[in-house]
Amino acid sequence: MIKVAVTMPGEIADAAEFLADVRALEAAGAEMVLIEGDGVEQQILLGAIAAVTHRIRLRLPNGEVEAILQKLSRGRSVVGQPVDETWISVPMPADRESWAGTMRDQEAAGVTGVIVPWDPRLIDLLRNPEPEDRSDLLMSTG
Template sequence: MTVKVGVVLPRPQGDPGEWLSEAVAFEAAGADALWVEHGAKPVLDPLTLAAALAAVTYRSMLVVAVVRDCDEHALETVERLSRGRLVLITGPGESTAEGGRWVPVAVPSGRAAWRETLRQAGERGDHGVLVPADPRLLDLLRNPDDPGGRHDLQLAQG
């Protein structure tokens, strides 16, 4: 069984456009799911953020925590925008989506640690791992087998 990768997107603090750009980058790198970080009294509405994600992404599952008295009409709208990729959870303690358990893990320190994290999750039977959005994770997703000779990062010098 292949362990899926979910990226926990922190709530946007500044320009939501930057937040959306980061989400698109993680999806392009291969993230299986984008989780909108939830918590007490978010500044921006999580369901509206999920709608924005649905508009700029095409493949990743979109996971959002909603309150029980959420507007059904709004939910139906986001469901259509996401083309069936929307998964609702009921709160911060829930870590099941798409029929399996998603386990929070720290951002790995390197490729070997990342492979070990995924191996251990697979052995436990976890459906996926939830990793905080981080530039190191983005690099690991984009270049999972890179031995370290990052020629794409070298600058031309003259």
């Protein structure tokens, strides 16, 4: 099964909403989160994410602050590409069917995971990856 990493924006408007989105991604099964950019602000955001999550890995672009982030995240930080893993960046798919196709194609290619830019639709795609079963929508609409 292909793992999913999400690149979150490096600038935020609402910290509570940003952290809630990351927690929702973690609950939906995302494996790793990255932050756009490579500055102090991004390092602070990764520290905040470490404080409110429990499983998701945190990817740093360089090892500058790895020691403290390792402590804050209880060992979940990764510098650059994780060892013995192949991750590729893919664009956000247009719909559920193209998401499933992208995941199948990457699994066939032998990659470990895909890195996708943040989009609110990702939470639903991670929770309900297959286009056929949308019983959750049937229950909500009656």
